[in-house]
Amino acid sequence: MATPTSQFASADSSSIVSSPLTKDGAEQLRQWKSSGAILTFQRWVTIIGGLAVAGLVVCVLCLQFGATKIDMRTVMAVLSRWSGIGAPDTAGTDTSAVIMFHIRLPRVLTGFLVGGGLAIVGVTLQALLRNPLADPYILGVSSGAALGVSLAMLFGIGTTLAFLPGLPLFGFVGGLLSLVVMYRLARSRGRLPIQSVLLAGVILNAMLTAVIMFITSIMDPNRSAGLMAWLMGSLTVSNYGILSMFALYVVGGASLLLQKAQTMNILTFGEETARSLGVDTERVKKRLFFLAALLTGAVVSVSGMIGFVGMIVPHAVRMLVGSDHRVLLPASMLAGGMFLVAADTVARTILAPAEIPVGIVTALTGGPMFLYLLLWRKDQLV
Amino acid sequence: MNEQHIAWEASANAIVLGAPRIAYEIESVRFRYHAGSSDGADWILDDVGFQVKAGEVLGIVGPNGSGKTSLLKILANVLSPQQGTLHLFGDDLATLTPQDMARLVAHVPQDTQQSFPFTVAETVVMGRFAQRRHTFWSGCFGWEDEMDIVVAAQAMAAVDIAHLAWRLVPDLSGGERQRTVIARALAQSPMVLLLDEPTAFLDLQHQIDICRIIRQLKEERGLTIVLVSHDLNLVSQYCDRILLLDRGRVVRLGCPEEVIEPEALEAVYRCRVLVDRHPGTGLPRVTLPGRHLSGGT
Numbered sequence: 001m002a003t004p005t006s007q008f009a010s011a012d013s014s015s016i017v018s019s020p021l022t023k024d025g026a027e028q029l030r031q032w033k034s035s036g037a038i039l040t041f042q043r044w045v046t047i048i049g050g051l052a053v054a055g056l057v058v059c060v061l062c063l064q065f066g067a068t069k070i071d072m073r074t075v076m077a078v079l080s081r082w083s084g085i086g087a088p089d090t091a092g093t094d095t096s097a098v099i100m101f102h103i104r105l106p107r108v109l110t111g112f113l114v115g116g117g118l119a120i121v122g123v124t125l126q127a128l129l130r131n132p133l134a135d136p137y138i139l140g141v142s143s144g145a146a147l148g149v150s151l152a153m154l155f156g157i158g159t160t161l162a163f164l165p166g167l168p169l170f171g172f173v174g175g176l177l178s179l180v181v182m183y184r185l186a187r188s189r190g191r192l193p194i195q196s197v198l199l200a201g202v203i204l205n206a207m208l209t210a211v212i213m214f215i216t217s218i219m220d221p222n223r224s225a226g227l228m229a230w231l232m233g234s235l236t237v238s239n240y241g242i243l244s245m246f247a248l249y250v251v252g253g254a255s256l257l258l259q260k261a262q263t264m265n266i267l268t269f270g271e272e273t274a275r276s277l278g279v280d281t282e283r284v285k286k287r288l289f290f291l292a293a294l295l296t297g298a299v300v301s302v303s304g305m306i307g308f309v310g311m312i313v314p315h316a317v318r319m320l321v322g323s324d325h326r327v328l329l330p331a332s333m334l335a336g337g338m339f340l341v342a343a344d345t346v347a348r349t350i351l352a353p354a355e356i357p358v359g360i361v362t363a364l365t366g367g368p369m370f371l372y373l374l375l376w377r378k379d380q381l382v
Numbered sequence: 383m384n385e386q387h388i389a390w391e392a393s394a395n396a397i398v399l400g401a402p403r404i405a406y407e408i409e410s411v412r413f414r415y416h417a418g419s420s421d422g423a424d425w426i427l428d429d430v431g432f433q434v435k436a437g438e439v440l441g442i443v444g445p446n447g448s449g450k451t452s453l454l455k456i457l458a459n460v461l462s463p464q465q466g467t468l469h470l471f472g473d474d475l476a477t478l479t480p481q482d483m484a485r486l487v488a489h490v491p492q493d494t495q496q497s498f499p500f501t502v503a504e505t506v507v508m509g510r511f512a513q514r515r516h517t518f519w520s521g522c523f524g525w526e527d528e529m530d531i532v533v534a535a536q537a538m539a540a541v542d543i544a545h546l547a548w549r550l551v552p553d554l555s556g557g558e559r560q561r562t563v564i565a566r567a568l569a570q571s572p573m574v575l576l577l578d579e580p581t582a583f584l585d586l587q588h589q590i591d592i593c594r595i596i597r598q599l600k601e602e603r604g605l606t607i608v609l610v611s612h613d614l615n616l617v618s619q620y621c622d623r624i625l626l627l628d629r630g631r632v633v634r635l636g637c638p639e640e641v642i643e644p645e646a647l648e649a650v651y652r653c654r655v656l657v658d659r660h661p662g663t664g665l666p667r668v669t670l671p672g673r674h675l676s677g678g679t
Contacts, residue, residue: 035548
């Protein structure tokens with residue numbers, strides 16, 4: 001035949017599929033690992049170890065601040081006495097030790113757990129909804145949980161110490177209901193358009209908040225003032241018993257979420273793709289909904305409505321360590337804890353001796369960042 | 383023999399060693415999206431039945447809305463039909479778990495949008511998910527072994543994206559993203575590959591590359607490939623058999639000469655077409671009528 005024939009026939013000659021790689025597997029693995037193309041165990045240890053140390057440093061530094069300043073030397077002296085190392089006693093540490101043990105330390109620990117819990121819930125919702133702007137506060141999950149807790153308080157359940165462990169469960173039920181309703185509203189034909197998710201969440205949030213406001217207005221004034229203070233976000237925990245139970249919720253929920261880290265990676269591709277890659281999407285979704293609501297319920301019952309931590313922290317962490325949830329989840333948890341401890345320190349020192357609710361500080365830092373992402377970084381939102 | 387060959391052969395063996403001759407058996411499948419609605423007129427697929435032979439390249443063509451993509455998703459077990467049965471290598475599709483399914487079948491969807499900044503290498507390695515063993519903590523502390531990396535790297539080399547390993551997927555062009563998703567599908571080491579418009583975003587060179595890879599996967603690894611495309615010429619040149627769908631029904635199924643011919647195409651697409659022979663391969667070639675002919679005679 002004519003010339004075209006030979007040209008077309010020769011196009012198929014070279015074999016791409018079976019051609020050996022220029023580098024062997026070990027070499028390729030080394031190259032990808034060293035360049036950060038994929039996550040490795042060494043990088044994981046470096047990031048998580050580094051953040052854990054940084055978290056510890058932030059917590060210790062923040063122990064200084066409050067209504068009365070305790071200088072760093074005294075803080076260290078008290079800490080070393082508690083841990084049984086260093087000099088046994090120094091003059092003037094007694095009052096400081098009492099303040100630190102009964103006021104500062106529980107508050108810093110609560111802040112760390114609340115911040116970590118909110119951040120990890122944010123990461124989970126973002127993967128579940130394939131939406132980098134998802135946040136339990138913005139999407140109305142927090143207000144659902146807050147409504148559950150408020151109702152429990154209105155009817156006097158959980159206001160007594162014996163019933164206090166019940167409050168996170170009321171929060172859990174409220175949070176789960178609002179999460180499921182939001183999901184159903186936003187979903188159309190198997191898709192979750194980013195605008196629908198935000199819109200459904202915002203509307204739901206407005207309605208739930210209205211109901212909470214209604215509850216506060218029918219409560220007797222003395223109790224409703226306490227409810228309002230809690231709603232605006234506060235980190236005051238009265239005793240170590242509640243604190244340790246709260247820690248159990250957060251650490252337990254976080255561990256169960258960590259187990260699904262790789263599955264969350266794959267869920268970000270969308271449900272149909274995740275299914276075709278071997279993920280049992282229906283089961284995983286139910287589990288993630290359940291855990292996100294459980295953590296939100298626990299966090300909200302302790303600290304009220306603290307916004308934006310679940311959105312800005314994972315976003316910043318993702319930029320620093322990448323999107324792999326195996327590192328993103330624990331790193332966000334540590335960073336969220338650090339962020340909230342620092343924000344709370346600002347909240348209790350900026351107008352010292354008066355305090356402002358920590359929710360104001362997080363909303364004033366997080367809100368502008370949310371707007372920035374929404375207005376100028378649309379490319380990241382698809 | 384090195385790991386790479388082991389990796390590739392593991393998936394091809396089942397076909398070579400006394401494997402069934404039929405990959406898919408589809409019997410009287412009916413499907414619609416809103417299962418609850420009562421009016422019977424809106425079936426997306428209506429009484430569709432055919433077989434996909436093991437090791438063939440089957441092209442599905444048809445006008446917009448004819449049910450091509452839905453049919454492919456049903457083959458991928460992403461959608462379930464309301465009526466009818468599907469068997470894959472003898473197993474009822476309804477009984478396979480997502481993980482079983484992902485080890486056998488890889489699905490490349492039409493929409494490859496991705497908003498989370500994973501690197502290309504991370505994305506492709508995730509194709510290994512179903513092939514890896516899962517234990518209680520492996521979700522967080524399970525790491526890819528050398529085999530996973532080799533298979534992923536080879537898949538990336540096959541679609542010419544090895545140099546993009548470090549790039550973030552949202553920053554890629556449409557064509558690069560398309561090839562990343564195809565590489566992820568290849569990394570699954572599947573026996574069946576389902577492709578929805580695999581060349582839609584690709585320039586000419588990469589279209590030819592993808593088509594060549596499709597033929598090589600069939601010839602060298604015995605893969606069964608089902609692809610959906612609007613490009614009748616591409617389907618005619620690269621597919622062994624073609625299935626022509628119209629309004630949810632199979633109009634024709636056969637080799638390119640049987641399906642790509644004016645009578646069938648004009649009835650389905652409702653426009654005039656010219657069909658002649660490709661000068662290189664002798665296979666049917668479709669040309670749209672030019673402006674002088676479109677008025678019709």
